[in-house]
């Protein structure tokens with residue numbers, strides 16, 4: 001390979017730790033609790049809706065920002081669940097997952113060299129996507145176990161180049177759910193320093209005994225916030241690639257323009273199927289979903305405590321960060337490899353989510369597994385715990 005043929009902004013990147021761990025896990029036939037793939041089957045209703053859409057020849061490009069039925073369904077969801085009104089006609093753009101929403105928003109709204117604040121631990125894709133968009137991500141440490149932030153530290157990291165702050169609530173990998181008061185504090189900073197707020201809410205329905213608050217619903221924030229989400233996690237359809245960005249009209253227009261240029265539109269029949277899902281499911285579908293994941297979280301956190309890999313019990317999303325020191329490894333990657341080889345269960349090294357040392361003491365497990373796989377993983381880890 002001639003390195004001169006690779007763009008400088010990409011040459012410095014390695015493919016995500018998460019994918020590398022998946023390969024290592026497959027090589028030993030292990031149980032993959034590393035990748036954030038929810039491997040429970042998609043709902044029958046949605047699958048049938050997708051088949052019907054294909055059979056009805058919904059196979060052409062939709063409007064660049066998504067088919068009307070899905071945009072209307074999303075606007076309705078925003079009003080009822082997120083408590084913020086977006087006009088389906090010009091303030092919602094259907095994208096290729098929340099990942100597509102983020103990439104388009106960065107390209108549409110920020111300039112190369114701009115700084116974007118990101119709470120740490122962060123989702124690696126956020127960090128690296130910002131990097132390849134030519135931005136400089138700046139970490140704001142969240143202190144475990146409750147992942148509180150220091151408002152003075154945020155202020156101290158703001159420079160004349162700072163243009164935006166990213167909020168991910170509920171957060172991956174921390175499971176942090178930002179409280180209303182915390183969001184109000186961040187909102188006040190955004191207003192004071194005239195920052196954009198990009199908010200990734202893909203786990204919006206997965207909170208445990210805590211309300212989900214959308215930044216855009218706070219006073220003064222709708223005009224400077226881009227709300228990003230998707231149905232990857234909610235409907236267990238990570239491979240369908242249906243997500244969205246919602247923002248005030250000028251921002252949404254710019255995001256839509258980039259989405260159009262890069263992708264034309266999201267997959268047409270799958271947009272329709274997601275619209276049918278949103279129209280059909282009542283609130284109990286989403287509360288049941290949270291209950292299901294809460295149960296998985298509780299089972300797994302109990303097991304981690306039992307085997308001495310102490311968990312930081314998450315308030316939302318479907319990941320658990322755990323203390324890896326009991327493995328006695330030199331760093332988090334070695335700890336993850338050791339655990340995989342000794343127990344047959346794959347986790348992700350905590351270092352994938354931090355710029356500094358903090359992540360070296362952590363592992364991240366994804367509990368979005370079927371009950372059978374989760375039980376098998378618990379058995380294997382319990383056996384490991386008994387032997388080591």
Ligand SMILES: Cc1ncc(COP(=O)(O)O)c(C=O)c1O
Pocket residue numbers: 036096097098099100123168171172200202229230231232238241242243
């Ligand atoms: C915080 C966060 N945002 C976005 C994504 C990707 O979502 P999508 O499939 O909608 O692109 C993930 C997936 O793990 C995630 O954890």
